[in-house]
Amino acid sequence: MAEMYAQAPTDSHPHGVFTMMQRQYNLKGMWFMDTWPASPQRQLVIADPNLAAQITQINNLPKSATFEQYAGHIAGSQSMIFTEGAIWKKSRSLFNSSFLLPHLMTLIPTIVDDALIYHQIIGEHADSGEVRPIEETLARLMIDIMGHVVLDLSFDSLTTKNEFVSAFRSQISWTPSAVSTNPFVNLNPLRPFMHRYYTRKMNNYLEKVLDDRFAKSNRNTVRSRRKPAIDLALDEYTQQQKEGGVESSERGIDKAFKANAIDQMKSFIFAGHDTTSSTMAYAYLLLSQHLEELAKARAELDTVFGTDSSQTSDLIKQNPSLVNSLPFILGVLKETLRLFSPVMTVREGKGTLTYEGVTYDINGCMVFEVSQAIHRNAEYFPSPDEFIPERWVPGSGRFQEIPKDAYRPFEKGPRDCIGQQLAMLEMKIVLALTLRDFDFKEDYETWDRNLGRKSPGSQLDGRRGMFGQRAYQQLIATAKPADGLPGRFIRRNRPQQH
Numbered sequence: 001m002a003e004m005y006a007q008a009p010t011d012s013h014p015h016g017v018f019t020m021m022q023r024q025y026n027l028k029g030m031w032f033m034d035t036w037p038a039s040p041q042r043q044l045v046i047a048d049p050n051l052a053a054q055i056t057q058i059n060n061l062p063k064s065a066t067f068e069q070y071a072g073h074i075a076g077s078q079s080m081i082f083t084e085g086a087i088w089k090k091s092r093s094l095f096n097s098s099f100l101l102p103h104l105m106t107l108i109p110t111i112v113d114d115a116l117i118y119h120q121i122i123g124e125h126a127d128s129g130e131v132r133p134i135e136e137t138l139a140r141l142m143i144d145i146m147g148h149v150v151l152d153l154s155f156d157s158l159t160t161k162n163e164f165v166s167a168f169r170s171q172i173s174w175t176p177s178a179v180s181t182n183p184f185v186n187l188n189p190l191r192p193f194m195h196r197y198y199t200r201k202m203n204n205y206l207e208k209v210l211d212d213r214f215a216k217s218n219r220n221t222v223r224s225r226r227k228p229a230i231d232l233a234l235d236e237y238t239q240q241q242k243e244g245g246v247e248s249s250e251r252g253i254d255k256a257f258k259a260n261a262i263d264q265m266k267s268f269i270f271a272g273h274d275t276t277s278s279t280m281a282y283a284y285l286l287l288s289q290h291l292e293e294l295a296k297a298r299a300e301l302d303t304v305f306g307t308d309s310s311q312t313s314d315l316i317k318q319n320p321s322l323v324n325s326l327p328f329i330l331g332v333l334k335e336t337l338r339l340f341s342p343v344m345t346v347r348e349g350k351g352t353l354t355y356e357g358v359t360y361d362i363n364g365c366m367v368f369e370v371s372q373a374i375h376r377n378a379e380y381f382p383s384p385d386e387f388i389p390e391r392w393v394p395g396s397g398r399f400q401e402i403p404k405d406a407y408r409p410f411e412k413g414p415r416d417c418i419g420q421q422l423a424m425l426e427m428k429i430v431l432a433l434t435l436r437d438f439d440f441k442e443d444y445e446t447w448d449r450n451l452g453r454k455s456p457g458s459q460l461d462g463r464r465g466m467f468g469q470r471a472y473q474q475l476i477a478t479a480k481p482a483d484g485l486p487g488r489f490i491r492r493n494r495p496q497q498h
């Protein structure tokens with residue numbers, strides 16, 4: 001592992017390093033690693049669709065304890081992301097219906113409104129001519145959307161400094177480092193105090209929001225069809241209590257429901273913001289590097305929404321199903337997620353795995369399932385490092401049948417991503433609203449110079465890039481583009497149709 005990190009940026013996400021390792025040593029679909037003393041656990045890396053299915057879909061191995069270790073302070077101890085068994089099942093059952101497509105379609109107008117604010121902000125960015133990291137603004141957009149979708153609440157983090165969002169982002173910045181060559185990096189004595197401080201701030205804020213929300217629902221004032229996730233969960237909870245024989249006088253919001261809901265709210269915001277913002281940042285980057293594909297994406301938007309891009313937001317609001325008629329844009333997003341999936345699942349080894357007719361005991365192993373290595377394997381995706389949106393577009397010359405279980409950016413099985421439909425909707429809407437009005441150009445050169453770095457710019461080999469991209473995936477809770485992807489937006493002067 002150390003040998004691999006010597007050839008990669010030291011802060012790169014391990015899934016890229018595992019992918020390089022598989023290529024460099026010609027490894028098969030699984031391999032064991034002994035990284036003692038860095039980790040006392042034997043490690044197993046999986047880079048094969050069938051094995052991935054065995055651990056997530058067939059056996060659904062428990063999540064690794066490392067998830068709670070690295071994200072427990074952000075999402076809370078009852079988080080759906082890392083709890084198991086009955087506790088996880090209960091949380092998932094309360095919130096499942098909130099993230100189903102028919103319900104999400106009712107929320108599209110509010111997503112469009114948030115995306116319009118984002119449009120305005122990148123317009124200001126373009127007018128300033130400055131080089132800035134684009135991921136942070138996208139992350140704030142996703143937090144604002146999440147506020148509306150889960151709580152019917154305006155965080156307004158794109159335009160103002162929100163108390164909750166500041167505490168949340170600060171809490172993330174106090175995350176211990178999962179990959180470090182320096183053993184002292186995680187020993188900051190202030191860390192537990194800061195975790196407690198920001199947890200209290202976030203929880204107090206959300207508790208007040210929930211109390212207000214529940215008070216409203218008790219007065220039956222919330223009758224909109226566009227319900228946020230918290231209202232649907234409350235309906236589901238009340239129904240479950242009724243079915244469980246709890247008397248109506250005893251029903252209502254008990255402390256347990258509230259505590260659980262607070263952790264799930266934090267989990268949705270945590271799991272749903274920088275995963276989506278990083279994917280969006282990479283989509284802008286890849287399109288800016290593939291002008292033919294960019295032209296095709298713009299042509300599709302012209303066909304669906306007409307050539308006057310200023311009408312797009314109204315058209316989507318009037319007819320939300322239009323966002324489901326964008327096969328090429330969908331291909332762009334699927335291809336971006338194939339190349340730069342932001343999440344790798346890590347599980348606790350239990351029982352056995354069978355590979356090429358041999359059965360392996362995996363008890364006690366830390367199991368890394370590297371979807372990125374599968375996504376970048378030529379056996380499953382020809383020309384694996386190329387950006388080919390058409391491989392997802394039926395009827396196009398390069399359309400490809402995807403081998404079973406080989407594509408898994410949202411993972412599969414009972415622990416798949418609850419927010420995957422929401423993420424795809426958000427990203428389609430943001431691309432539909434911005435792609436025809438702005439060009440994007442990455443500018444690491446200027447960014448590096450401004451930071452006074454040696455050999456600035458697009459140095460790709462060795463320790464400054466990966467897979468031919470200076471925007472390698474950095475490990476910051478998830479896999480984010482290096483330095484937040486610095487660049488410029490440039491306004492396009494398109495002839496408008498009136």
Ligand code: HEM
Nearest residue numbers: 081268271272275276343345409410411415417418419423
């Ligand atoms: C491009 C965007 C996204 C990607 C690539 C992504 C990917 C994933 C993956 C791979 C998992 C499984 C993790 C594991 O097995 O360890 C997961 C779980 C999860 N995701 Fe997402 N996600 C995205 C957006 C979202 C959004 C918008 C939400 C908001 C609700 C969300 C909420 C969650 C939650 C709560 C879980 C845990 C589910 C469970 O264990 O039952 N994600 N996500």
